[in-house]
Amino acid sequence: MDIKFSGVTKIFEPDIIALEDIYLQVDKGEFVYLVGETGSGKTTLMRCITREVVPTRGQISVGGNLLRKINRFDLALFRRDIGVVFQSFLLLPNLTAFENVAFVLEVMGLPPKEISERVSEVLKLVGIWRRRNLYPPQLSGGEQQRLAIARAIVNGPSLLIADEPTGNLDTHTADEIMQLILGINAAGTTVLMATHNQYLVDTYRHRVVEIHRGRVVRDEEQGRYELNGGC
Amino acid sequence: MAAVRYACRDGWRLIVRHWGMSLLTVFTAMSVFFIIGASTLFVLNVRNIVSSLENQLTIQAYLKPKADIAAAEKAIKALPYVKETKAITKDMALERLRSRIGEQAKAVMLLGENPLPESIEIKVRKASEVAETARLLVAVPEVEDIVYAGRVAEKLTRVSGFVEKFSIVMLLVAIAASGVVLFNTIRISVYSRAEEIGVMMMVGATSTYVALPFVIQGFILGLAGALLASVMLCGTYYAAVTRLKDMLPFLPFIESTRLTGKLAFMLVCCGATVSLISSLMAVEKFIRKASRPL
Ligand SMILES: Nc1ncnc2c1ncn2[C@@H]1O[C@H](COP(=O)(O)OP(=O)(O)O)[C@@H](O)[C@H]1O
């Protein structure tokens, strides 16, 4: 799924300019790091793609959908084709790991048997199959992160949006999570990943888009992490 | 449809999870629908009694003391509408009284002379002629007083008219009350799942899918209330009618099972509609708020 931002500005009332005149084109199958200091607008940019946020000015088109015009029903269908790993996980504490993932497929109306198969498969893929009957608070940070990724990819999305998926994780675990996401990208899913992890960006070289105070200040193929901050 | 099955499962879970609230809601709905049903049955019975009274075609004209009963009968026979007359002498009146209340009628004789007045019983052909005939009878010099069922019916009609107006108001208030209770129950359920709904919508749940479990929850609660009310109503109604028939054997109470069946059906439909509307309103309001982008 491709993404296109044309002159996108988001002003939160009354006067917080979270994004300013963003032009960004991401092609189908690409892997893009989104970097920038805290508060620079990374999360807001991603929430524009899922249409949790509507820009004050400008157009966004994702996979051919013009997000400004999309209706409630089409938005639901559109979101089924996107996987999101939220910065704060957003796992449901009163559902088991298995149910947290199964939930996504129930929403799509799949029959129980197929749900069971696909959830098992994806939990094995992210390596928490043995934890499937535990509740999120009983899982470690890394396991919760894997569960969040499992939930994001279980419906085979064309676009994966990951907001700091390795925040608070040790290097080794971060590496494993990264391998997972790279694998998903290799299978054809477009990936947009916001991160503060210098090690990952510098090790697994891909396109880097840097945001500073709501503006794109750098956009490099095979970029490095170090933040310029608008220089 | 798997989605419908998931919605039913979730709706049932909501009921069980908030079981105290569910019980309270069912109980409230039941009380409300019982009141609605009971007042409807009351009004229908009063109407039935009124119309059966109105259909009695007999007028009783009591004569002045010392009036000439034969002359009175002749004068009355000459009036229009009058189909049949029958003179009731003092003795016959006493005999009738005795047949109705038994030997206690003898007490009347303790007064010495038979105090019962002579009267003429008049039959007309149509109920609509009763009032007009009564008016003409007043003009007959021998007649002191007239009594006919229509007069009782008139009074009852006035009472039942009031009861009907009052019970329509009650009905609206009761329906609104049950709607508000259901609305609140569903709203509490919705808020208890607010987080879940947020995630659901992020992963592509349609509004219908999100709303369905809550609508099912409200529907089941409202329906259960109405069903229980119907069962209770039928039970208490037949018990009450059996009792009343002994006490007031001359009044025609409605005993048709078709009527009570219809009423129960109406209550259940009413319960279903009210619960559907109020739960839809509760959940739709939340969804609209939750799906509004920043
Ligand atoms: N819902 C909101 N209401 C008001 N301001 C917001 C909201 N979301 C984000 N912001 C502001 O927008 C700016 C960018 O935030 P964010 O996109 O979360 O940055 P990042 O993810 O890069 O740390 C910040 O100044 C933040 O306070």
Ligand SMILES: [Mg+2]
């Ligand atoms: Mg952020």
